[in-house]
Amino acid sequence: MIALLIRDIRLAVRAGGGFGLGLAFFLIVVVLVPFAVGPETTLLSRIAPGILWIGALLACLLSLDRIFALDREDGSLDLLASAPLPMEGIVTVKALAHWITTGLPLVVAAPVLAVLLSLPEAGFLWLVLSLLIGTPALSVIGTFGAALTVGIKRGGLLLSLLVLPLYVPTLIFGAEVARRGAEGLEVDTPLFLLGAITLFSVALLPFASAAVLRMNLR
Template sequence: MSAFLALVRRDLALAFRIGGGGLLSLGFFLLAALLIPLGVGPEGQALARIAAGVVWVCALLACLLSLDRLFQADLEDGSLDQLALGPLPMEAIVLAKAAAHWISTGLPLTLAAPAIGVMLNLDPQAFGPLLLALLIGTPALSLVGAVGAGLTAGVRRGGLLLSVLVLPLYVPTLIFGAQAADRAATGLDPTPALAFLGAVTALAAGVAPFAAAAALRVNLR
């Protein structure tokens, strides 16, 4: 456990020291959401109808922005070889890196979402379900993204390929996450959407570390 936490702390320190990672993703999230009213117009009802979807799409793209270097930098400088020789299995290394990615990216996006919701005239009833959906769903974005990052770790400038691989897998999280807030805004129970969202995240947590670890082992050969 100590080796796992040390790897999480290392990746968090690198993410914020480099100035990429979370800060870049958070800036992209805020700027992308700010552009929506300029394109759609300031009419409150129109913004309220699309607010939850906008927050989720912007969060999805912001998470995707920092995924391409999740394993690539360590593969290039030999750190991944050293980690593979350490006490942690490759699956635990993937899980630690995905956890660090979520803490530096998904969690700040979740905390910033209420401000975006206010700006987009989101219904007050939807704020709680939206935050809960983001807390439940954004870990799946990091976990699924880790699979794509593992597959493209050995590909130079693999960001576009990573997007093509990962975006279709993000669709269930996007649908159920936005639906939870939409149902709350219309007076319906958001619990079914949140339950499906939790199931998607649980499935990602069970499958993604093994799939990403298998991809990384191929890249290390």
């Protein structure tokens, strides 16, 4: 499993779908927002949690089609399906590799980019914590969507349409945690709900993704 994880991380970086692309997109979103809504600090600080979460969500979405597509093209996916490692384990490793190359860099960069949107200092910790808890769910859900569209040529648009509705609960509670934290309000309820979504996704979706992949490989 470790060898597969290292291989997927290397492939993600070499194929242009690694942390560089996601971070660049995240930065572009954050930089363009003040130009669109104006330089008013009060307005920017109020919308900062939502903008940062939307940027992180879309950055994660960019590289989802590469999770299984590259292995499908060169035949590696068929070999992995016949390997001793269960398909559920393969799916979990690929979701983890996606999070390491896309989600984790966004978590690290979020406080720096939050300064550009005038996010109050009290919200920095909660922003990072919400992204740290929520982005694994984005990767696992995205892996499920990638498994559904692995056999479709140019299925990137379809993948986005399938995955975005599933991302909405994570987006709502993640942004709410960051917003409440920035305003000094209690964050327990949205934080627990965000954690529950992630735990539910990690516990169940690898099995669903594995079942879908087995059907597509027949």
